[in-house]
Amino acid sequence: MSRLWSSMVHNLHPYVPGEQPKEGTFIKLNTNENPYPPSPKVLAAIKEAANDDLRLYPDPISLALRKQIAQHHALEASQVFVGNGSDEVLAHIFHAFFMRPEPLQFPNISYSFYPVYCQLYGIEPNQVALNEDFEIELASYQSGPVILPNPNAPTGRLLGLEELEKRLRAFPDSLLVVDEAYIDFGGASADCLVGQYDNLLVTRTYSKSLSLAGIRLGYALGHAQLIEALIRVKDSFNSYPVDSLASAAGIAALADWSYYQSVNQQVIDNREGLVNQLDALGFVTLPSTANFVFTRHPKYQGGWLYQQLKDAGILVRHFNRPGLDQWLRISVGSSSDCDQLVKRLQQMLAAK
Numbered sequence: 001m002s003r004l005w006s007s008m009v010h011n012l013h014p015y016v017p018g019e020q021p022k023e024g025t026f027i028k029l030n031t032n033e034n035p036y037p038p039s040p041k042v043l044a045a046i047k048e049a050a051n052d053d054l055r056l057y058p059d060p061i062s063l064a065l066r067k068q069i070a071q072h073h074a075l076e077a078s079q080v081f082v083g084n085g086s087d088e089v090l091a092h093i094f095h096a097f098f099m100r101p102e103p104l105q106f107p108n109i110s111y112s113f114y115p116v117y118c119q120l121y122g123i124e125p126n127q128v129a130l131n132e133d134f135e136i137e138l139a140s141y142q143s144g145p146v147i148l149p150n151p152n153a154p155t156g157r158l159l160g161l162e163e164l165e166k167r168l169r170a171f172p173d174s175l176l177v178v179d180e181a182y183i184d185f186g187g188a189s190a191d192c193l194v195g196q197y198d199n200l201l202v203t204r205t206y207s208k209s210l211s212l213a214g215i216r217l218g219y220a221l222g223h224a225q226l227i228e229a230l231i232r233v234k235d236s237f238n239s240y241p242v243d244s245l246a247s248a249a250g251i252a253a254l255a256d257w258s259y260y261q262s263v264n265q266q267v268i269d270n271r272e273g274l275v276n277q278l279d280a281l282g283f284v285t286l287p288s289t290a291n292f293v294f295t296r297h298p299k300y301q302g303g304w305l306y307q308q309l310k311d312a313g314i315l316v317r318h319f320n321r322p323g324l325d326q327w328l329r330i331s332v333g334s335s336s337d338c339d340q341l342v343k344r345l346q347q348m349l350a351a352k
């Protein structure tokens with residue numbers, strides 16, 4: 001087999017997504033999916049779009065969807081790029097902007113897909129250490145391109161817009177990409193800076209706050225010239241990354257934003273409740289503005305807690321790497337998911 005591979009494939013270390021168990025009934029708190037269903041209007045729009053027109057290719061520039069997204073963010077369609085999940089949008093961003101002489105700077109504890117794209121595209125990574133409170137110290141980043149999730153994953157910690165603006169102003173010739181996969185869970189979006197700074201790209205996903213991980217839809221917001229570069233890369237890769245059903249779903253979801261505001265407020269309330277209950281059990285939890293919490297127990301190993309929970313049918317994420325192996329990343333589930341998690345942790349710690 002391997003004698004037929006391109007030589008670069010031998011050296012790839014692909015991203016490993018959280019488990020999606022096929023069997024058994026797990027409470028899934030390991031991949032930051034939304035515990036609540038998509039808007040009923042989204043399901044209706046998908047059913048309506050499931051008609052004979054599926055024999056036709058979708059609109060290659062996804063104009064209707066981009067207009068809806070633009071309206072949601074008070075921007076123009078020319079400032080919006082859409083793709084098959086924000087992972088694909090990120091891949092095109094790496095391809096379009098980061099294959100340059102300078103290394104790409106990003107936090108050393110961050111979304112683990114970034115180093116994978118660096119390897120795929122031959123980009124030199126410069127992983128900048130978080131401070132001891134797991135915060136991104138943007139002031140210590142040099143000139144050259146930067147990507148960071150805000151709030152950061154897996155820590156959940158948020159940077160304020162003032163800090164992002166300081167960077168944008170100090171390095172007008174360096175691109176800053178803000179990956180806002182979790183911004184709808186309580187943070188302030190940098191979408192309002194897009195009209196002002198031509199060196200800013202903001203990426204978003206439908207997978208978390210819009211309850212549509214199964215649809216694969218994501219987008220980027222930025223100056224029309226940045227979007228133009230992404231369209232060039234896309235049209236050199238796949239002309240139709242967003243299918244007709246995904247497009248219908250994406251339009252209907254943003255059109256029913258009030259539904260998602262109440263769903264995401266429920267997730268935020270569940271998060272606050274969960275953090276309090278983890279506190280009571282002796283866990284140390286970082287302040288989170290996301291739909292997950294990053295937590296550790298001073299007395300128990302992260303790997304042990306992960307395995308005990310898994311044996312009890314509750315999946316959480318454990319990162320088996322130095323500096324993180326004491327921690328668990330737990331997605332905020334429904335109120336009932338959170339109650340069952342806490343009950344199980346109480347039993348485990350009492351039995352020890």
Ligand SMILES: *Cc1c(COP(=O)(O)O)cnc(C)c1O
Pocket residue numbers: 084085086087088111149153179181204205206207213216217218
């Ligand atoms: C989940 C996630 C993504 C990927 O989103 P998809 O649209 O599902 O590809 C991107 N960035 C971060 C930080 C994420 O956590």
